[in-house]
Amino acid sequence: MTSLAALLVLGVATATLPACASGDPTPASQAGWSAPTVAPSASAAGVAPATPGASGSPVASASPKPAPPAGKVLAAGNPNGNATVPAAARAVDTSKPTRTIGTGTPASCTSAAVVKAVAAGGVITFNCGPAPVTIKMTATAKVRNANGPKVVLDGGGRVTLSGQGQRRILYMNTCDEAQGWTTSHCQNQDHPQLTVQNLTFADGNSTGNLAEGGGGGAIFVRGGQFKVVNSRFVRNRCDRSGPDLGGAAIRVLSQYENRPVYVVGSTFGGSAGQGGSCSNGGALSSIGVSWVVLNSVLSHNEAIGSGANPAKSGSPGGGSGGAIYCDGNEFTVRVAGTVIENNKANEGGGAIFFVSNNRTGTMTIEKSTLRRNPSGKFETQGFPGIFFLGARNPTVTGSKLS
Template identity: 65%
Template structure:
């Protein structure tokens, strides 16, 4: 799942969680025992969740979106490298929102730093948030709390095709007070108005030793939307907007992504110009921006505090 050429050092906070003593094991050793209902019950209860679905790879097609309760300190889902969670092309896979009172009252809405959701050794495929009232997050929507993704794959996820500021075919992160860590993971064939893989507002990213390939920002009209157009189309792989956030890309391959507007690879706009971006030991190539990009930075549109810091990287 990881970029084989990635050599970025992974800090302790971005390492996999210990799942040696799980709170709940989904399944009793056979694929048939690993049901959507059993998984939903485990997620409802929270804690550390692993799977026992037999020796072969298994796909669990969800009957409903998995919803994280706001009273949990942490929820860890570890698929052991043999589990795919599928939205079946009909629904989002995971939903975390500390401002959603239906999930229990959050202490401080999106200022709340828990629950912290960790997804590791999983594949999340065919999630679809099209038409959902929350803006984006075809596989995962995370507002408030915390999020970490380790050694996982996101394949063929979708969200709405138009909208000036919605996005994140794979992940939409909103108002996170701590960086979202993405480590050793692959994002492929995602499509959304903005952010063919990742999208955020007011959230920092640390992306290490990962791969982004063949993702598309398919909206048109940019942000704010041009007259007569619905808006969107920026950030083929990653769309980051808001104030006071940072993006670090290290040991990562971003290739063959596309944006109808700006940033075929990365769209970064810090509204108050306080945000910074670092690209280290990474390769960005063949990420066309059909509309606009920052001169000298192929596939990147950047408005921030200073110029992008680039070390040991290829951008072409």
Template identity: 75%
Template sequence: MSATAKVRNSSARVVIDGGGLVTLSGGGKRRILYMNTCDQAQQWTTSHCDDQEQPQLTVQNLTLADGNATGETVDGGGGGAMFVRGGRVKVVNSRFVRNRCDATGPDLGGAAIRVLDQSRDLPVYIVSSTFGGAPGQGGVCSNGGALSSIGVSWVVLNSVMTYNRAIGNGANPARGGTPGGGSGGAVYTDGNRFTVRIAGSIVTDNQAKEGGGAVFFVSNDRTGTMSIEGSTLRRNPSAGFETAGFPGIFFLGARKPSVSSSTLT
């Protein structure tokens, strides 16, 4: 792609369907897809841009490769393949490979997808999708080698997240003398009340330079919850810190993560 595709906020419903045959590439130079209801350049359509129902974006049967959001600064940057703020977004049966965003920064992230604000705080759905999938194919960013968000809930179903890396240095808040970042090898989530559900999924061989080789989850007011169901989380090293008893996960929330019919090693 020669330019980032941008969703106009006047659109009610946008479906991008590759039919399993299409790859959109950022060529290692640019973000692939952008939707932001609070960006006036894409047209303001309500007085409450941070909580509006539309556009409703669906990405399905598509490969998004070599997106790069390095240097993007709107709303904190991140989102090498996709950046979404507002409306609703879901991803179905899609692949994300070799995407990246800035290498440092305490709270930016999402080499594949970065999400801020969703209508009525409803979750982002990731269904039957792959992030990485083989050595050298994963995403790389300061935080969240696959997914990243602030104050957003996620439901990840029957998906694969492997070989993604969080490469920042200094965590969040950044330790003195460091640029910050390095948490959530696959998934980085921050905010107050939000939920993360991972079900029927494989999360392996991701790594974080700081905390949460697989998942970094911090609910600042300790109201957030996390569940893992019928999933495998293995070989997700956290070079700095993780929560005892939950290998590959750093968690601060309302109570311990709920784990059922799953393997964590």
């Protein structure tokens, strides 16, 4: 599903974007949500059984009320963002979890427990003690397509899942026979419905894992529905080259009825040395998928491939979309209340690369700031940091692009 966009760039592009100063304040840290504490209970691999009477079908609701802080709590997103968050994009109520990872101590929160809980599905919380904990993943947690239908992973603001620079952290694929086929149309089914919230994903790495086109250093999703709320992604990686491979943090394909992936109040990178790095899409990447990014921060991410898409003769391809890389036909991107800054791309779109092959796709940017996102070779004139081919120029309201 490669694009012909790169063949046209010389006629529509400008030179590399210079750094531009801005008086807008850099987003400050913001305390994240804390999930309610769950009473520990014994279980194999540190996975506690369901709370008596709890349902495996959570209802989307307003964000859970914060619990009193105990130890450092996750800070994510743009605290100055004021975009309205629709009900479908809000945190899932996890006050009655289906299962809990851990029995009250850091030692009980293991990679094996995470893998087991994700495979079982339902609403999953953590009970690792009051202090922040990093769980070193020794295997990728994989969603089983028959379980759920909702799969919610809520870290309570104190849990980091680390790929240790060696592996992808979380995987869902409705068309992967190894995870079970549940319909005859795996590319367009409404389940599983995966939510990650109040979590940090660190040091994921999908390099060399090229199934379904590769990418998705921290999270890979194909099919069903997916959203991210109040989460942080740092130092994630995927392959360094490839014309249509991307998503150091997240790669998404084939969402149900082209419903958007919601990314709300989340941070990708956030400071120097913390960003993601991949051939394309240093944070997010997709083909034929719509996105709504609200009140978030994407900074210090890199698209490090070279040769664009399709790959120029003698090059491996890639290098577009420092923060976001979107390709395909009919899809939309909406960015609101969000800061995208200090990302860079070796080829095009230091902030965002957007190519709708059939020119039906649209993009809107609302109440957001895009600044200091250098494009190495091409971008769309008048839209610093953006390379765009779609139905019409991006709609920009109440925003600053520099």
